Amino acid sequence: QLQLVESGGGLVQPGGSLRLSCAASGFTLDYYGIGWFRQAPGKEREGVSCIRSSGGSTIYADSVKGRFTISRDNAKNTVYLQMNSLKPEDTGIYYCAAARLSPFSPCLLGPTYDYWGQGTQVTVSS
Numbered sequence: 001q002l003q004l005v006e007s008g009g010g011l012v013q014p015g016g017s018l019r020l021s022c023a024a025s026g027f028t029l030d031y032y033g034i035g036w037f038r039q040a041p042g043k044e045r046e047g048v049s050c051i052r053s054s055g056g057s058t059i060y061a062d063s064v065k066g067r068f069t070i071s072r073d074n075a076k077n078t079v080y081l082q083m084n085s086l087k088p089e090d091t092g093i094y095y096c097a098a099a100r101l102s103p104f105s106p107c108l109l110g111p112t113y114d115y116w117g118q119g120t121q122v123t124v125s126s
Helices: none
Strands: 003-007 009-014 018-025 032-040 046-051 056-060 068-073 076-085 091-100 120-124
Touching: 003 091, 018 032, 018 091, 018 120, 032 068, 032 076, 046 068, 046 076, 056 068, 076 091
Parallel strands: 009 120
Antiparallel strands: 003 018, 018 076, 032 046, 032 091, 046 056, 068 076, 091 120
């Protein structure tokens, strides 16, 4: 059974940091691209960052560039999202997703992905 499990969310003050993890089971992440998405209350889901399998190239939404870093550890079958300088507008449920991406797959778009985790809550508030 293919499964993705996110962890690492929580409550943090503005300016703080969190590291989210996306652990895969039932399949090997080596050949999959991974995307991180978030959804705030009353807002549409948005793509935050993604990392391709081949070469590990990364893409970031403009809203998180310079603050978030996506990385993968294939040995641990896990992808991470390091989030620094967090802002209240980063609050939301964060989801990871997996797909066999082609070089031209739009990796910040949700419909690109086949497998999704259950999400982890991130709240940035003083």
